[in-house]
Amino acid sequence: MATSIVPTLTTVPHHRGWPLVGSTYPFISDPLGFMLRLQEQYERLATVKVLGRTLNIVQTAEDAKYILQENNRNYHKSEAYRILAIFLGNGLLTSEEDFWRRQRKLAQPAFYKQRLALMTDMMAWETELLVADWKTHDPTQPRDISKDMLGLTLNIVTKALFSTDVGDRVAGISDALNGIMHFADNTLKSFIRVPLKYPTPGNVQFLRAVQKVEEVIYGIINGRREQWKQDPDLRYDDLLDMLMRTRDEETGETMSDGQLRDEVTTIFMAGHETTANALSWALYLLARYPEVAHKIREESTEVLAQKDKSTFEKARELRYTLQVVQEVMRLYPPAWVISRRSLAEDQIGPYAFPTDSYFLISPYTLHRRPEYWQEPEAFNPDRFTEGNAKDRPTYAYLPFGGGPRLCIGNNFALLEMQLVLAILLRDFEVSLLSPDQVVEPEPMVTLRPKGSVTLKLKKVKG
Numbered sequence: 001m002a003t004s005i006v007p008t009l010t011t012v013p014h015h016r017g018w019p020l021v022g023s024t025y026p027f028i029s030d031p032l033g034f035m036l037r038l039q040e041q042y043e044r045l046a047t048v049k050v051l052g053r054t055l056n057i058v059q060t061a062e063d064a065k066y067i068l069q070e071n072n073r074n075y076h077k078s079e080a081y082r083i084l085a086i087f088l089g090n091g092l093l094t095s096e097e098d099f100w101r102r103q104r105k106l107a108q109p110a111f112y113k114q115r116l117a118l119m120t121d122m123m124a125w126e127t128e129l130l131v132a133d134w135k136t137h138d139p140t141q142p143r144d145i146s147k148d149m150l151g152l153t154l155n156i157v158t159k160a161l162f163s164t165d166v167g168d169r170v171a172g173i174s175d176a177l178n179g180i181m182h183f184a185d186n187t188l189k190s191f192i193r194v195p196l197k198y199p200t201p202g203n204v205q206f207l208r209a210v211q212k213v214e215e216v217i218y219g220i221i222n223g224r225r226e227q228w229k230q231d232p233d234l235r236y237d238d239l240l241d242m243l244m245r246t247r248d249e250e251t252g253e254t255m256s257d258g259q260l261r262d263e264v265t266t267i268f269m270a271g272h273e274t275t276a277n278a279l280s281w282a283l284y285l286l287a288r289y290p291e292v293a294h295k296i297r298e299e300s301t302e303v304l305a306q307k308d309k310s311t312f313e314k315a316r317e318l319r320y321t322l323q324v325v326q327e328v329m330r331l332y333p334p335a336w337v338i339s340r341r342s343l344a345e346d347q348i349g350p351y352a353f354p355t356d357s358y359f360l361i362s363p364y365t366l367h368r369r370p371e372y373w374q375e376p377e378a379f380n381p382d383r384f385t386e387g388n389a390k391d392r393p394t395y396a397y398l399p400f401g402g403g404p405r406l407c408i409g410n411n412f413a414l415l416e417m418q419l420v421l422a423i424l425l426r427d428f429e430v431s432l433l434s435p436d437q438v439v440e441p442e443p444m445v446t447l448r449p450k451g452s453v454t455l456k457l458k459k460v461k462g
Ligand code: HEM
Pocket: 077, 092, 093, 094, 104, 157, 266, 267, 270, 271, 272, 274, 275, 278, 333, 334, 335, 338, 339, 398, 399, 400, 401, 402, 404, 405, 406, 407, 408, 409, 410, 412, 413
């Protein structure tokens, strides 16, 4: 009798939870701990039942690569993004297929190296303003670093988008964005979702926050259209100018106001809190590991003092600082989970999946998988020297996702974080409030420091 050479397809091992509710409780109450335990127990994929839905938890770099890159056309963003889309509309983060492809092509030039180079002086300047503020801070008193980083990254993304000083108009937008993130988080975690047409307190607050953000953004777009009426040649060196002028190659059309609103809001949302969280985690870890902070200071003191180089050239020389940023995002990836839904049946290794299967890829757990990372909980920026990084599978490290949906702002964020840390550390020592101070992660839509990071600041002599 002939034997088949086609491997037999099996089903993914299921992690049994409670009757009816499955693994909802551990997943909602402590998703990071729960997913780490799954990683220990299951070699490859595992399914869990959460809020009535079966989720496939992806454990390996190989499968993450398959879903995000190799067969990405079969995987759309899952429901979590549809909740964000209530607010972000059809922006880059939430759109799909041809529409997304067209928008990505239109927006990509705004993030080319030459454009980023133009923004580095502004990033450095905004950080120097914070340094000036830190100099007035009483060194015996704790400082709310999370608040500082949210403020700084908001100023930077605002200037990148709108260049001119729209500070007063943007005031209050940070709270509105925060409210929206909370709403998205609560909605994701609830069994019952109350449609927005019902005026529950949560819905009312959310819609008010959306209105606030829209007013600001439409206000700025309209202001610019008015200026153009007066002076059609007026150019700004910012993302909004590029997004408003860029034309579709085939149709020759520019973006509608609605589409501009969606893209601008998306960049605001995607580029603000993620970077702020990474920077807060960075300063917390640097307070824990003063020897790493010292090495950044040595590098930045030397590099930033070079008068003959542009800020962009200097930023690219901050190589150790970059390794620190990469290691911070290994331990605390702001986008701690990436989710997808399959459009058609598929096979991954020996497993068969029907249409509409849900997949969770967690950078947080992949970044701790012992197969890829020795002593995964240790903070060690040397993991990212060229020599040490070369033997790791690419998808073992994915703070910015991967494949065609890779974060469009990844280089923007890296440059920003390098410059911010180098400038702050050049002038200040950061220390814990007490040796046993521990900050826990809080997995919301992004991975935030629970409560906030508060540290002591001390001006460096000289
Ligand atoms: C540390 C900071 C950041 C992190 C960790 C981060 C992470 C990510 C990740 C993981 C994705 C992919 C999501 C998925 O595949 O489902 C993404 C997409 C995106 N990010 Fe970022 N991001 C950061 C900063 C920024 C910045 C600064 C901007 C803009 C200025 C930005 C704009 C976007 C946009 C527009 C997308 C959607 C891209 C597309 O699908 O075409 N991000 N980001």
